[in-house]
Amino acid sequence: MDSRTAPPEDSDMSVLQPATAMPVGEFVRLLRADIKSDQRYRDIAITGELGRVTVSGPGHWYLDLKDSDGQLSCVAWRGTASRIPFQPKAGDEVIVVGSLDVYPLRGTIQLVIKEMRQVSQLGALEEARRLLVEKLREEGAMDRPRQPLPAIPQHICLVTGAGSAALADMQRLIEERWPGLRRTIIGVLVQGERATAEIVRGIEAANRMSDPFWAEANGVPPVDLIVCGRGGGSPEDLWAFNLEPVARAVIDSPTPLISAVGHESDILVSDMVADLRAATPSHAIERCVPYRSDLEQQHDDIRLAMAAATVRRLSHLRESVTHLRARLGHAPMAGVERGRGRIDGLASRITAGTTGLFQHQRTRLSRAEATLNAIHPDKVSERGWTLVRDSGGRLVTRASMARPGQAINIRFHDGALGAEVTEQELDEHE
Amino acid sequence: MSEEVEGTVGEVVGEADAAESEIGYAERVARLEAIVRELEAGQQDLEATLALFEEGMGHLRACGDALDAAEGRLRELTLSEAESEASR
Numbered sequence: 001m002d003s004r005t006a007p008p009e010d011s012d013m014s015v016l017q018p019a020t021a022m023p024v025g026e027f028v029r030l031l032r033a034d035i036k037s038d039q040r041y042r043d044i045a046i047t048g049e050l051g052r053v054t055v056s057g058p059g060h061w062y063l064d065l066k067d068s069d070g071q072l073s074c075v076a077w078r079g080t081a082s083r084i085p086f087q088p089k090a091g092d093e094v095i096v097v098g099s100l101d102v103y104p105l106r107g108t109i110q111l112v113i114k115e116m117r118q119v120s121q122l123g124a125l126e127e128a129r130r131l132l133v134e135k136l137r138e139e140g141a142m143d144r145p146r147q148p149l150p151a152i153p154q155h156i157c158l159v160t161g162a163g164s165a166a167l168a169d170m171q172r173l174i175e176e177r178w179p180g181l182r183r184t185i186i187g188v189l190v191q192g193e194r195a196t197a198e199i200v201r202g203i204e205a206a207n208r209m210s211d212p213f214w215a216e217a218n219g220v221p222p223v224d225l226i227v228c229g230r231g232g233g234s235p236e237d238l239w240a241f242n243l244e245p246v247a248r249a250v251i252d253s254p255t256p257l258i259s260a261v262g263h264e265s266d267i268l269v270s271d272m273v274a275d276l277r278a279a280t281p282s283h284a285i286e287r288c289v290p291y292r293s294d295l296e297q298q299h300d301d302i303r304l305a306m307a308a309a310t311v312r313r314l315s316h317l318r319e320s321v322t323h324l325r326a327r328l329g330h331a332p333m334a335g336v337e338r339g340r341g342r343i344d345g346l347a348s349r350i351t352a353g354t355t356g357l358f359q360h361q362r363t364r365l366s367r368a369e370a371t372l373n374a375i376h377p378d379k380v381s382e383r384g385w386t387l388v389r390d391s392g393g394r395l396v397t398r399a400s401m402a403r404p405g406q407a408i409n410i411r412f413h414d415g416a417l418g419a420e421v422t423e424q425e426l427d428e429h430e
Numbered sequence: 431m432s433e434e435v436e437g438t439v440g441e442v443v444g445e446a447d448a449a450e451s452e453i454g455y456a457e458r459v460a461r462l463e464a465i466v467r468e469l470e471a472g473q474q475d476l477e478a479t480l481a482l483f484e485e486g487m488g489h490l491r492a493c494g495d496a497l498d499a500a501e502g503r504l505r506e507l508t509l510s511e512a513e514s515e516a517s518r
Contacts, residue, residue: 150454150455151454151455151456151459152455152496152497152500153500154496154499154500155502162506162508178500178501179501180501180502180504181500181501181502182500182501182502182503182504183504183505184505184506184507184512185504185505185506185507186507186508186509186512187506187507187508187509188509198509201509201513202509202512204516205509205512205513205515205516206512206516208516208517209512209515209516214516214518217518218515218518220502220503221499221502292497292500295493295497296497298459299490299493299494302459302462302463302466302486302490303490305466305470306462306465306466306469306483306486306487306490307483309466309469309470309472310469310479310480310482310483312470312472313469313472313474313479314476314479316472317475317476317479346476349476350476
């Protein structure tokens with residue numbers, strides 16, 4: 001240090017002389033040289049929160065670093081700033097590494113930044129999330145039985161960002177799969193400080209709409225499915241879905257709830273505790289809204305299969321009756337009339353049954369019956385019934401079609417017998 | 431005899447009606463598939479065949495109704511609108 005800066009020995013008056021006073025510029029230059037040569041102020045790491053952030057025309061950053069006890073001006077020259085991999089903004093928690101300097105024209109001390117990185121708030125958040133997951137696991141919330149989703153949601157409630165891209169995607173997919181599906185959208189904030197409370201309130205409102213009394217009073221079916229979520233974003237943007245209030249609302253939801261947050265790779269606490277985790281909001285819709293046309297096709301398939309099987313069965317029964325009627329001709333007279341009555345009754349009921357079916361299913365049945373007619377003789381012959389043909393190969397379907405002495409061929413399911421008609425008895429009504 | 435048929439069919443359909451509100455869509459479809467399998471096995475007598483068919487038609491109608499019932503209004507509410515509506 002220069003001798004002129006030494007404290008006065010005698011009285012205050014002695015330094016208040018122009019000859020002994022130092023020009024301020026020189027003092028600042030000395031101070032600067034002092035500070036710059038002091039190893040304690042070189043390459044020091046300082047942490048704090050960014051206050052004012054200014055970017056100058058040439059691209060230098062002027063930053064205030066502060067905490068509750070103090071504040072320091074910092075500068076990152078353009079060359080350094082261009083290497084820092086994030087855009088600083090007020091409120092960021094950062095660590096800076098740099099050396100102290102004095103800006104002579106203002107006499108201000110500033111830290112010239114060489115490196116800067118964000119102190120991840122995520123670090124603390126991740127820890128809180130880990131603890132929450134552990135707690136919920138211990139409580140059994142992760143292993144609790146999940147509620148099944150309705151096969152067809154009668155009233156779906158979407159709790160998500162109003163006007164968001166995720167909502168638009170979900171709406172589009174619903175209309176594609178089930179045009180006009182009944183739904184209520186509750187628009188909530190999905191990021192920022194108020195998001196947690198709004199998501200919780202949205203889920204609670206949706207659940208009140210699942211109350212049958214509420215539904216009856218409002219003339220709509222109760223909400224039977226909730227989809228809660230948002231589109232992709234940074235981990236901080238999605239964080240509300242990692243917080244305990246949201247997790248609790250999801251766990252406590254008496255209505256089946258799908259958690260649909262972010263992208264495929266984002267797994268939030270709400271995903272872990274929901275009745276179903278969908279990788280994305282669109283995926284949620286794919287999981288819970290079927291294609292209406294598929295279901296209609298399935299109904300048609302069932303209707304056709306049922307009609308075809310019923311007609312096939314009735315055809316078999318009709319043949320049995322015809323066969324019984326023929327056998328009655330050979331029966332002893334006692335009981336024949338009673339038997340004939342029963343057979344006729346059966347025949348008319350089958351006819352009535354078939355007629356009834358045809359009224360419902362005329363076109364489908366005729367198609368089905370055509371198929372069946374091609375199949376059923378085999379099944380019948382397996383039960384011991386036979387087909388009789390004359391020497392010309394024509395089917396003999398009545399006793400009156402053959403004469404004694406005529407050669408006939410009897411077809412069994414495993415082969416045929418040649419035979420000759422020895423006797424003919426015709427029923428009176430035939 | 432024909433009264434007996436009606437009685438049997440009526441009874442089956444009646445049971446289905448009574449349970450109408452308790453049967454979900456998925457259960458109906460499962461029952462329909464079982465009915466088709468039973469009919470295709472072809473072991474029932476006339477009464478059972480017709481009863482199965484009628485029961486099946488009843489389920490199909492209900493399934494169709496469930497599809498129609500899922501259609502309704504689209505409502506977009508703000509959180510406060512939803513909350514005031516939900517507490518009505």
